[in-house]
Amino acid sequence: MKPEGHSSNYHMSYGKQYMTLLGLWPVTYTEVKKTLYDYYFKVSFAYYCIFVITQLIDAAINLQRSLDAFAAGIGVTLGYATCVLKVHIIKSDKFVNIIYFIEKNEQEITKSYDENIIEIYKKSDRFSKKFEIFFLTxxxxxxxxxxxxxxxxxxxxxxxxxGNTTHNVIVSSWFPFDKNEHYLIVYTIQFVACIYGTGYIFFTQAFYFSILRYIVGQLEIICYLFKNFSETSHMFMAVKHLAPTEKSQELFLKTLIQKHQRCIRLVEEVNTCLKTVILLDFGISSFQLAMIVYQLLHLSGFKQFALFTFFLATNIQLCFLYWNGNEIFYKSQEIAMSIQESDWNTYPTKLVKMMLFVIVRAQKPVRLNIGPMGNVQLSALFQIYKAIYSYLCLVLNTE
Structure with a gap:
């Protein structure tokens, strides 16, 4: 399945630009350009994976030396290591199909007969892009x-x-030669790896966020359509040149139910793709952030400030992920409330019965899963911060 084109208000337009730079976007180039593009991704990703292995080796060596040496690099190392899985997921066929589905559905939305639907979509799109700019900056x-x-x-x-000069490196990683003697080589290798590491960590995360905001926007559109069923059904009939009959209203309601079902399937597909990486993030984020806080307590000056920006960025991505998961959970429940807020009691009996089925289904909210551990909600985020405090207390007591 391939997209037929892009709408003028493409929801993932920012994501497309920076994901293409990383070699992650499912491009539709000509055969030669596509081959070169794929080759670029494979070489750059292999380079990155080898660098992550050297980071893990260095972390194992530092663990034998001291807690300070281990804590100095493990925070960034864990962030880089999890990106190997994130990149693999984005390149999978299932995730590519999600991208194509959003592209196709967006073209339908931007051609909608209802300006309010387009405005709801654009509002969600603007919010997503503003956050991406803030986050990436x-x-x-x-x-x-x-x-x-x-x-x-x-x-x-x-x-x-x-009296010998000890050179500082960007991040902790192992080299089979003396880092001080070949410092320029070490710095160059790390600099290139960190460019890709930064892109993989934060650009892929920002891209995930844009997809979650898209889902929230779809749920808001569904709520609007059910809440204003009488008005929107008449607009639907006018555009389709249908007589204002009960059968025409039933046809419109069926399209809304299908839209709701597509949204549910989309969340299920996103769950299938992301549940492992979300579980991994949930499991290691608390330990990662605890080690960063521990390191911040033992640093000063410019180095402390640089690490603090990484700490804040990691917290921002966690908060936005779990907040969006929370939004998806509650917006899906609001569908039932939207039906009740409409003038449903004036509808024909058959329509009311169909509406009741939708209400019953909406009682079971759609949700993102943390593997078998629970749901992506704010309560899970609080558990992460509790674990950070516990890890930090344990490490400080051990020290």
Whole structure:
């Protein structure tokens, strides 16, 4: 399945741009360009995976040395490591089908007969893009600080007690040669890897967010259509050149039910794709953030500020993920409320019965899952922060 084109108000237009730079977007290039594009992704991703392996090796070595050395790099290492799975998911056929489904459905929405539907969609789209700009600006600032911090340290000409210059690196990673002796090579390798690491961590996350906001927008449109059923059904009949009869209203209601079912299936598909990575994030985020806080307590100056930006960015992506999960959960329940707020008691008996079936289905809200652990809701986010406090207390007591 391939998209026929892009609407003028493409919901994932920002995502398409930065995902294409990473080689992750399902492009429709000519055969030669597509081959080169695929080759670019495979080479860059292989480079990144090898770098992540060196980070894990270095983390294992540091764990044997001291807690401080381990904590100094494990936060970023865990973030980079989970991106290997995130990239694999985005490149999967199921996720590509989700992208194509959204593209196709968007074209129908932007050609809608109801300006209110288009406005609800555009409002959701604007919110998503504003957040992406804010998030990506924040992330790029943090990445710049991270990459320039070693350079600033070099300018300051820091020396150890033996008189030999000890060079600072961007992140912790293992090399089969002396880092100080071949510092320019080490810095270049890490700089390139961190560019892709930053992109994989935050750009893929921002892309996930745009899909979640799309789902929230669809649920808001469904609520609007049910709440204003009388008006919207008459608009539907006028556009389709149908007589204002009970059968025409039934036809419109069936289209709404189908729209609701498509939204449910979309959430199920997103769940299938993301439940593993959400479970992994849920499991390691608390430990990752606890180690970052521990490191912040032992740093000062520019290095502390650079790490603090990474800490804030990680918290922002967690909060937005679980807030959107919460929105999807409650917006799906609002469908039943929207029907009750309409003038449903004036509808023909058959329509009322069909509406009751929708109300019953809406009592079972759609939700994103954290694997078998629960749902993506704010209550789960609070559990993560409780675990951060517990980890931090344990580490400080051990120290």
């Amino acid at each position: 924040f992330v790029l600032t943090g990445a710049t600080l991270y990459c320039t911090e070693p350079v600033i340290e070099e300018i300051m000409q820091f020396q150890n007690t033996t």
